[in-house]
Amino acid sequence: xxxxxxxxxxxxxxxxxxxxxxxxxxxxxxxxxxxxxxxxxxxxxxxxxxxxxxxxxxxxxxxxxxxxxxxxxxxxxxxxxxxxxxxxxxxxxxxxxxxxxxxxxxxxxxxxxxxxxxxxxxxxxxxxxxxxxxxxxxxxxxxxxxxxxxxxxxxxxxxxxxxxxxxxxxxxxxxxxxxxxxxxxxxxxxxxxxxxxxxxxxxxxxxxxxxxxxxxxxxxxxxxxxxxxxxxxxxxxxxxxxxxxxxxxxxxxxxxxxxxxxxxxxxxxxxxxxxxxxxxxxxxxxxxxxxxxxxxxxxxxxxxxxxxxxxxxxxxxxxxxxxxxx
Numbered sequence: 001x002x003x004x005x006x007x008x009x010x011x012x013x014x015x016x017x018x019x020x021x022x023x024x025x026x027x028x029x030x031x032x033x034x035x036x037x038x039x040x041x042x043x044x045x046x047x048x049x050x051x052x053x054x055x056x057x058x059x060x061x062x063x064x065x066x067x068x069x070x071x072x073x074x075x076x077x078x079x080x081x082x083x084x085x086x087x088x089x090x091x092x093x094x095x096x097x098x099x100x101x102x103x104x105x106x107x108x109x110x111x112x113x114x115x116x117x118x119x120x121x122x123x124x125x126x127x128x129x130x131x132x133x134x135x136x137x138x139x140x141x142x143x144x145x146x147x148x149x150x151x152x153x154x155x156x157x158x159x160x161x162x163x164x165x166x167x168x169x170x171x172x173x174x175x176x177x178x179x180x181x182x183x184x185x186x187x188x189x190x191x192x193x194x195x196x197x198x199x200x201x202x203x204x205x206x207x208x209x210x211x212x213x214x215x216x217x218x219x220x221x222x223x224x225x226x227x228x229x230x231x232x233x234x235x236x237x238x239x240x241x242x243x244x245x246x247x248x249x250x251x252x253x254x255x256x257x258x259x260x261x262x263x264x265x266x267x268x269x270x271x272x273x274x275x276x277x278x279x280x281x282x283x284x285x286x287x288x289x290x291x292x293x294x295x296x297x298x299x300x301x302x303x304x305x306x307x308x309x310x311x312x313x314x315x316x317x318x319x320x321x322x323x324x325x326x
Contacts, residue, residue: 057098091161131298
C-alpha cells in the first residue's frame with residue numbers, strides 16, 4: 001500500500017512538473033511584447049550604473065518572492081490597512097532593494113504592451129540580468145507566469161533564516177522542490193550584496209550561554225564585523241548598519257566558498273555548508289572552479305524561478321505591481 005502511494009505521488013509530481021514546463025516557455029512574449037527583455041534589461045542597467053548594489057538586491061528579491069507562495073510577485077504587493085504584506089515581513093522590510101526597478105520596467109511595459117507582461121516575469125528577467133551585470137552566466141528565462149493575488153507577512157517564515165543549520169536549510173529547500181546540491185549552489189549568491197547587522201550579531205556578542213562569540217567564526221573576521229556593527233552604551237548592537245557579504249560584493253565569483261574554509265561565512269547558514277562531508281565537498285569544488293559554479297548557478301536559478309508558478313487562468317496580470325487588480 002505504501003509503495004503504491006509513493007508511486008502515485010511521484011506520478012503526480014512528474015505530471016505537475018511537466019505542466020509547468022509546458023506552460024512556461026522561452027520566448028513566451030515573442031508575438032505579444034517582443035521587446036520585453038530589452039526593456040527590463042535597460043531598466044536594470046540604468047539602475048546598476050547609479051548603484052551597483054541594486055543587482056544583488058534584485059536577486060535577493062526574486063529569491064524571497066519564490067520561497068513564499070512561489071514565483072508570483074507577491075513580494076511586490078504593498079501592505080494595506082487590513083493586510084500586512086510580504087514586503088513588510090520580518091526578513092524583508094527595510095532590507096529590500098530594487099522595487100523601483102521593477103516599477104519602472106512595468107510602467108514602460110504597460111505603455112508598450114498594456115496588460116500583457118506579468119510582474120512575476122519582470123522580476124525573473126531582472127534577476128537574470130542582475131546576475132549578468134555582476135559577471136554571472138546568462139540564461140534564457142522561461143516565461144508565462146501570472147501574478148498572485150495574496151501576500152501575507154506571516155508567510156515569510158518560509159524564507160530560510162540566516163540562523164539555520166544544515167538540516168534546516170536542506171529541509172527548507174526540499175519543501176520547494178530543490179535538492180541539497182541546489183541549496184549549496186544558490187547559497188553562493190551571498191558572494192554579492194550586503195547584509196544588515198541584525199542577522200549575525202548573535203555570532204559576535206551573544207552566541208550562547210557559555211561563549212559570547214561563535215567559535216566557528218574566524219576571530220579576525222569577527223573583529224572586523226564588530227567594528228562595523230558596534231554595540232551602544234547599553235550593550236545593544238547596531239541593527240541598522242550594513243556590511244558587505246563578501247570581499248567582492250558586486251562580482252559573481254566563487255570566493256564565497258573559499259571563505260568558508262577560513263571560517264569566514266557571514267551567516268550561521270553560510271558556515272553550515274561545511275557541516276557534512278557531501279556539502280563541504282560541493283563547496284570545495286566550487287571554491288576551486290568558479291566557472292562550474294556560475295554554470296550550475298544559472299541552472300539552479302531556472303529551476304528556482306519555476307517554484308509553484310501560476311499560469312493560464314490562474315492569477316492575473318497586475319497593472320501596477322504594488323496593487324492587486326480591483
